[in-house]
Amino acid sequence: MSVNLIGSGNLATHIGITLNNNGLKINYVWSRNLENAKILAEKIKTTYTDNFTEIYNNKAIYLICVPDSEIKSIAKKINSENSILIHTSASTNISVLEKFSTNCGVFYPLQTFSKNSKLVNFKNLPVFIEYSNNNVKNILKYLCDIINAKLIIANSEKRLLIHIAAIFANNFTNHMISISNEIAGSNKIDFELFKPLIIETLDKITKINSIDIQTGPSVRNDKNTIKKHLKALKKYKDFAKIYSFVSKNIQKMHSKL
Amino acid sequence: MSVNLIGSGNLATHIGITLNNNGLKINYVWSRNLENAKILAEKIKTTYTDNFTEIYNNKAIYLICVPDSEIKSIAKKINSENSILIHTSASTNISVLEKFSTNCGVFYPLQTFSKNSKLVNFKNLPVFIEYSNNNVKNILKYLCDIINAKLIIANSEKRLLIHIAAIFANNFTNHMISISNEIAGSNKIDFELFKPLIIETLDKITKINSIDIQTGPSVRNDKNTIKKHLKALKKYKDFAKIYSFVSKNIQKMHSKL
Structure with missing residues (x-):
């Protein structure tokens, strides 16, 4: 299943590069800032866009790495019925995604990310996950496994x-x-x-x-x-x-x- | 000239051991807690006491490493006329010592000291000094030199x-x-x-x-x-x-x- 990376900020940059370095093909980088999308897409050798209609898929994993205040409006724009929505926010309840999809989850790496600092090492880094069903759980487990992160289950309140x-x-x-x-x-x-x-x-x-x-x-x-x-x-x-x-x-x- | 170390706490321990390791003989360790004085004195192979009359000298350097609130009462007890009083406090004005001696100074290493942690490395560590005359300045310079600290002059207000x-x-x-x-x-x-x-x-x-x-x-x-x-x-x-x-x-x- 293809992965679309939504966002081009600090976390999107680190997670995108790390997933790519570990052999996961990112299908698209979307950002409302096309220039930033291009910079990140070039780093991970993929396509980029600022247009959601362009990345509509029958079924894709959307890894949403945008500011908390934008998660809801982004989720609304995605063809949620056939897709899996995963946000990476620490303080956003999973319920924000559940309004748009029955397949949703959270992937929150406990780390500080800056675009211009050295690539964060995800090996043994705690990643707190939450999921709406076991299918999403398996996807989150797969993402953690390929980057050697330490998977920990935690609900929204604990997160x-x-x-x-x-x-x-x-x-x-x-x-x-x-x-x-x-x-x-x-x-x-x-x-x-x-x-x-x-x-x-x-x-x-x-x-x-x-x-x-x-x-x-x-x-x-x-x-x-x-x-x-x-x-x-x-x-x-x-x-x-x-x-x-x-x-x-x-x-x-x-x-x- | 002999050096008496006044105190047996965090700073006294680190500075005493470092001076001793660099060949400076400490004459006495004084502490109001005799057991602590003994522990430190054994580490730097010298004598110890909780009695001021025992360490009265014609002329000695008193390196005062006690809580700020005790500096004044300690200085009062020393045979100040013939001695050199040096305190190690960051926030105590040199004037507290000037009441008791015309030869006084401050030796403040910018570092955090805990008794039970590894020995602090004084090499290139900034030590802020202040002095009542050039004789004391030379003594402070000598102390910095033998432990390879970085001497910086700063008055009480700046300190x-x-x-x-x-x-x-x-x-x-x-x-x-x-x-x-x-x-x-x-x-x-x-x-x-x-x-x-x-x-x-x-x-x-x-x-x-x-x-x-x-x-x-x-x-x-x-x-x-x-x-x-x-x-x-x-x-x-x-x-x-x-x-x-x-x-x-x-x-x-x-x-x-």
Whole structure:
């Protein structure tokens, strides 16, 4: 059965290239941005389009990798009766597809994808799946198998919580570094100097339970230092707010241990 | 001139062992906890005490590695007139020592130290120094040189901001991972599954500017998903607060780019 890749963004790029590298022929790349569709299609040596009527098949697997807000309108456009709809969204309920097809599923790889970074290694990467029937389950299992991903079954409710935990682990850790960078930069402190600290922090996080390795004034409940810091953050109102909240939460979490 | 190490905590342990490994003889380890003083003294083959009168010297370098709140009372106890007082605190003004000695300085290594983790590598590690006179400056330079650290001069005000940036980069990133772990754990999701995501996140953070690699619903300003997440976080009031604040700050920072 042919596979149509819907989307040309971060995930579509990584999953498309990985499937292609593992011998799966992608029939079409569709994107509302034709230029992006072309760039990805050339990478995986296939055809591309921005026109849905062109990819109408009797039966195809549609791997939908578009922003959450567009999944519904995309599903509506597909010849759903004969096709299998699979979305890749963490926080979209499978029910959004069930309105359009009895054959639908979810394929959510727990990873962060950027177009311009090196190809994500799917080997042993957890992929959370959900499906409307065993036929779709087998297709999802096949997709996981050929890319050596680790298949895990999870319903929409659980997937939502996994996504939230992933946002803290990825987007929010990343933003803490951005804030650090901003404070350093606006005070003419070379952020390169923070690299050994960041590398040591990250090395520990991956090896030791983060709760056990917390250091700093918050976990020591060093009120005097925290007060000094909040005063020094006066001109960074939002950062002061985040400092205060996160700091209190560190104290709370550790006082319960 | 002899060096007395004051403290037996995380930093005292790492700096004491590193100085000793590089041929500097530590004369005494002092700690108010005699058992901890003994453990560290045995590691660096020297004497230990919990009694200040025992370590009174005509002239010694006191490397003070104690919690910020104790620096003043420790400095008070030292025979300051003939000695050199050096504290290692990020957020303590050098003026705290200046009350007790005309020879004082600060030696602040920008790193996170835990007693039970592998020995921190001081090679090229930034050490921010401050000093009351050139004699102390030369001593601080000597200490940096023998451990191959990277000496950088910074006054107390700048050091305070460096510490705040370090807290975001270290304590707060670490806490975001703890929150992620807590959400996963309390929903029976194996946190081991998040390891590839964390490793990828951290790998990017050290190589690419964190502001350029932000992903997720906040940076996309995907209000619908954020709303779903805040609803799902209902029973985690504090986490919801942090989610909401950090999320808004991500949008704000990126809308300015």
